[in-house]
Amino acid sequence: AQTVTQSQPEMSVQEAETVTLSCTYDTSENNYYLFWYKQPPSRQMILVIRQEAYKQQNATENRFSVNFQKAAKSFSLKISDSQLGDTAMYFCAFITYNNNDMRFGAGTRLTVKP
Amino acid sequence: GAGVSQSPSNKVTEKGKDVELRCDPISGHTALYWYRQSLGQGLEFLIYFQGNSAPDKSGLPSDRFSAERTGGSVSTLTIQRTQQEDSAVYLCATQRRLSAGELFFGEGSRLTVL
Numbered sequence: 001a002q003t004v005t006q007s008q009p010e011m012s013v014q015e016a017e018t019v020t021l022s023c024t025y026d027t028s029e030n031n032y033y034l035f036w037y038k039q040p041p042s043r044q045m046i047l048v049i050r051q052e053a054y055k056q057q058n059a060t061e062n063r064f065s066v067n068f069q070k071a072a073k074s075f076s077l078k079i080s081d082s083q084l085g086d087t088a089m090y091f092c093a094f095i096t097y098n099n100n101d102m103r104f105g106a107g108t109r110l111t112v113k114p
Numbered sequence: 115g116a117g118v119s120q121s122p123s124n125k126v127t128e129k130g131k132d133v134e135l136r137c138d139p140i141s142g143h144t145a146l147y148w149y150r151q152s153l154g155q156g157l158e159f160l161i162y163f164q165g166n167s168a169p170d171k172s173g174l175p176s177d178r179f180s181a182e183r184t185g186g187s188v189s190t191l192t193i194q195r196t197q198q199e200d201s202a203v204y205l206c207a208t209q210r211r212l213s214a215g216e217l218f219f220g221e222g223s224r225l226t227v228l
Contacts, residue, residue, distance in 0.1 A: 045219035
């Protein structure tokens with residue numbers, strides 16, 4: 001079975017500081033994609049960053065970057081220079097090339113404090 | 115429209131009533147997913163449609179739940195004889211074919227069963 005685990009239900013960080021959200025997954029597949037989605041209080045899920053499993057280079061999107069460790073099945077999200085607008089639920093997600101349903105973790109509620 | 119549109123935004127119903135939730139996908143997106151998000155929880159996969167293929171219904175929690183996608187476009191999720199445990203946010207997401215897995219989400223329909 002494919003599972004996604006986020007072990008940090010809640011985190012907080014001071015504005016302008018850096019925070020890392022953890023995610024691990026379990027699969028027997030070799031080809032897959034990993035995602036971090038953000039869900040602000042408005043409920044709209046927004047893609048933050050995506051990583052293809054075949055790529056060794058970690059993905060980056062402005063202040064957001066990932067640490068992808070394929071052997072360890074770990075996919076953490078680093079947010080640099082945190083901003084108040086980063087306050088949201090963050091979900092780690094996973095989909096294989098051959099599977100239809102994207103699996104989501106339970107989420108981490110991040111609060112950025114002024 | 116430019117994004118995934120869901121209606122109603124909020125629905126309050128009495129236990130035992132039937133409800134219908136609607137999803138209008140992004141034009142041209144061939145894949146459509148329904149997820150359920152209970153309060154403070156992650157996303158639970160319900161059902162997946164891809165083009166004209168038979169839907170993947172493996173996530174539907176009971177036979178009270180059903181979904182249709184007419185003409186490969188609009189989808190309706192129906193819950194019959196609602197129970198209090200059906201209270202949740204129901205999220206619809208769509209996906210372009212060969213899009214490296216990214217899902218585009220609607221804002222969800224919040225269902226409250228009294």
